[in-house]
Amino acid sequence: MTAPPHANILSLATATPAHSLTQEQVVDEANRVFAARFPKFAYMAPVFQNAGVLRRQFAMPLDWYLRPQGWPERAAAYDAAALDLFCEAAGRALADAGLGGDEVDVIVTVSTTGVSTPSLEARAMARMGFRPDAARVPLFGVGCAGGATGLALAARLARAQPGAKVLLVCVELCSLAFNLEALGKADIISTAIFGDGAAAAVLACEADGFAAVTGMAEHTWPDTLDVMGWEVGARGLEVVLTRDLPSFVRREIRPAMEAMLAAQALGLDDVGRFVCHPGGMKVIEAMEAAFDLGQGALDHERAVLADHGNMSSPTVLFILDRARRAGLPRRSVLTAMGPGFTASAVTLEAA
Incomplete structure (x- = not known):
């Protein structure tokens, strides 16, 4: 089949x-x-x-x-x-x-x-x-x-x-x-x-939804295990943040995203909206600069960060929820970065 x-x-x-x-x-x-x-x-x-x-x-x-x-x-x-x-x-x-x-x-x-x-x-x-x-x-x-x-x-x-x-x-x-x-x-x-x-x-697959997942990709940078993660301490999990993440994002995310999209025969100009995990305000600003979006373009990201902070994995889905209620463009890319250091991207086509 x-x-x-x-x-x-x-x-x-x-x-x-x-x-x-x-x-x-x-x-x-x-x-x-x-x-x-x-x-x-x-x-x-x-x-x-x-x-x-x-x-x-x-x-x-x-x-x-x-x-x-x-x-x-x-x-x-x-x-x-x-x-x-x-x-x-x-x-x-x-x-x-x-x-x-x-x-x-x-x-x-x-x-x-x-x-x-x-x-x-x-x-x-x-x-x-x-x-x-x-x-x-x-x-x-x-x-x-x-x-x-x-x-x-x-x-x-x-x-x-x-x-x-x-x-x-x-x-x-x-x-x-x-x-x-x-x-x-x-x-x-x-x-x-x-x-x-x-x-x-x-x-x-065999049911109607508000968006279809039409592509997916990941990029893991070498020698970046120390960017973020957990250490096991005596009292539990302890946060690891050892690099300037906004500078890393500003420098590295665009070529990685271009490569991930190229594998789907797409470019940055084919994306109507990026739905980005907001690691923090400076990370949001770095994403806007890296993708030439203009300051303030990631408005739902700022709103979710203001109302809930960074909740780790659910955060980008909170943003997608706001974006779909406001009306998704024909094509959007949901993206988030995490320990590895890895960027994940999911391409969505609006129903």
Whole structure:
């Protein structure tokens, strides 16, 4: 049997946890906690004002983060909060597609901010009503690139099994890596920009959707393992940010994107809109400069960053959700970068 030409995105939904803080509230607490213990905090403090973040949502209440938390406490928080977000986002996506959990054939789960075995989709089986024979595909380690990488994988799986309904769920609890005992530059930056959230989408080939996945590509730069990622510390996962990411993006992303598009017989001029993961405000500006988009062109990226911060893998799907509600152009490219260091790109054709 010949595989269908494309997988269609039938629905897209998002979810955030209930604990919401303004950036001003975060700054007040950061000053109280860090200023006396981190001599360079006053130098780093403008990061909070320049991050482009106005509000974020967190898995746990504020006082939880102000107490020392070890591996067991962080793991327990991840298992409970990530499962709730998984089910909320997945339930909304399935409802929007007019499907029940028992109609899902494949579940792709993307999460890199916690370690759960069995993984989240297994924990959600009974609550979501998934069939016992549904295929489980957990994806770990791709970080902020996971929204694009997961969407590409879900599209591949939908094409490989014509008629199958594939559920993609991205869940990240970045806040669980906040660590009062770690006071490096990367920790201050992560405290200023990261938030928690989830997004889900349903894909299938033989059903109508709002967009078709017509191409996908990845580019991994050599000798870049130290750009971003996690280290395993005594208290849990600890953030790694060791290079000037905006400068790297400004210098490297355009030739990589041109090569990824060329493999699809496309060029930058063939793309009506880029849907970009916003690593931070300076990364957004670097993407606009690299693609000659003009300052302010990535408006949905700025809006999502302001309302939710950087939620890692779900973030680019939050942006896609806003872009599709505003009206997608005929062709768009969803792209995100993450540990590896890797850029993932997914080409979309609007229905």
